[in-house]
Amino acid sequence: MEAGMSHIVGMGLKVPDKVLTNEYFSEYFKEDLSGFLEGIVGQKERHWLADDESVVDLCLPAAQEAMAEAGITAKDLSMVVVASDTHEYISPPTSLVVQGKLGAINAMIFDLSASCASFVTALVTVDSWFRSHSDFKYALLIGEYGMTKYVDKDDKYTASLFADGAAAFIIENTGESLMASKFIADGTYHDYLGVFGGGTKYPINDDTLAKGLHKLRILKKYDENPNLVAWPGLVKSLMEKVGEPLDAIDLILFTQINLAVIKKVLEILGIPESKSHWIMDRYGYTGSACIPMALYDARKQGKVKPGDLVVLVASGAGQAMGAVALRL
Incomplete structure (x- = not known):
């Protein structure tokens, strides 16, 4: 730990x-x-x-x-x-x-x-x-x-x-709030999804604007959903570092990108849906903000209390993924 x-x-x-x-x-x-x-x-x-x-x-x-x-x-x-x-x-x-x-x-x-x-x-x-x-x-x-x-x-x-x-x-x-963390990344996917214009590779000029690279672009598609593939193993590895079984988790939150994937991952892990929380129905997909927004909302609704073991699982384009265990 x-x-x-x-x-x-x-x-x-x-x-x-x-x-x-x-x-x-x-x-x-x-x-x-x-x-x-x-x-x-x-x-x-x-x-x-x-x-x-x-x-x-x-x-x-x-x-x-x-x-x-x-x-x-x-x-x-x-x-x-x-x-x-x-x-x-x-x-x-x-x-x-x-x-x-x-x-x-x-x-x-x-x-x-x-x-x-x-x-x-x-x-x-x-x-x-x-x-x-x-x-x-x-x-x-x-x-x-x-x-x-x-x-x-x-x-x-x-x-x-x-x-x-x-x-x-x-x-x-x-x-002692943060208990453990686990991070993985695979930069070979860096050119799949992103806002590619505006940096040093594609500075803002007529050519960049004409190609629409200043806008969010999906240039390539994944063969399979990366979150469905990686999240179960990421959570298991994290909890091994914590030294607690999966059923010790009081609340687990995932990047709020796809509810069907979240439910499938919970099923794979054997964690009941009642131990998770989602906000995309009211807030859509808010990327870097969705994890703290979901924890804020879960606490407001009384789904967590001080001392609870909370796991936060996030992923982003590129690919970058991370999971953190903490006690409120």
Whole structure:
């Protein structure tokens, strides 16, 4: 078992006001999409950023809610970390914008991007910083997602699937919350799905715009669902590190991309659906934000309590996957 030094003492959530239903997309594309959206991926509606909104507009209220619950102010923060692959700018980092707007004058900052596995990766990273910085007291960790700014509105798959949101955790440098973690990656899939324009490989120019590389693109398709293949083994390996059986898990949360896959993985693991939770019916797919959003929602609904063993399983394009075990 890995010794942990972090404990979550506050949570916050914010989604945009704009709501788009399955009916909207069925009407827009002149095709009934409910069978796929609700029947397979589990979505009924999702929230989109307005034209004049950005991810920081979600980060700030989520952070403020989390700080209020923790009973601290921005000046108490030692770290501000933003986990995402949809940032405010290419540079400077989103965490710096958040730090400045909150007035977290004593906090160091960084962004972390590991596709949609960014939040669990950042959670372990914050815990590691605490181990080597005993003077750090509180960290603000935000998982945010603004992928609708990059979707092609005429691509029925990506336009109807992706959504925006943010969730924030205040993590205190005390106790034993993080128990173990397990990460895997396979970069040979890096050119399958992504927003490829805007970096040094394809800078924004006429050619990049003409090819649509500044938008979210699916360039290749997987032969089989990578989450269905990898998640069961990832969870088993994690729990071996924890030293507990699978039935010791009180709550297990997965990246909220496909409800049918989540249910199948639970069946493979022999974990009842009552020990999981999903939010894609109300929030759509919110990428880097979906794991903390789901934990926030599960706690609000009374599905977890202090001391419960919680497992967070995340995956993102590229492929990057991670799982974390913690006690609330």
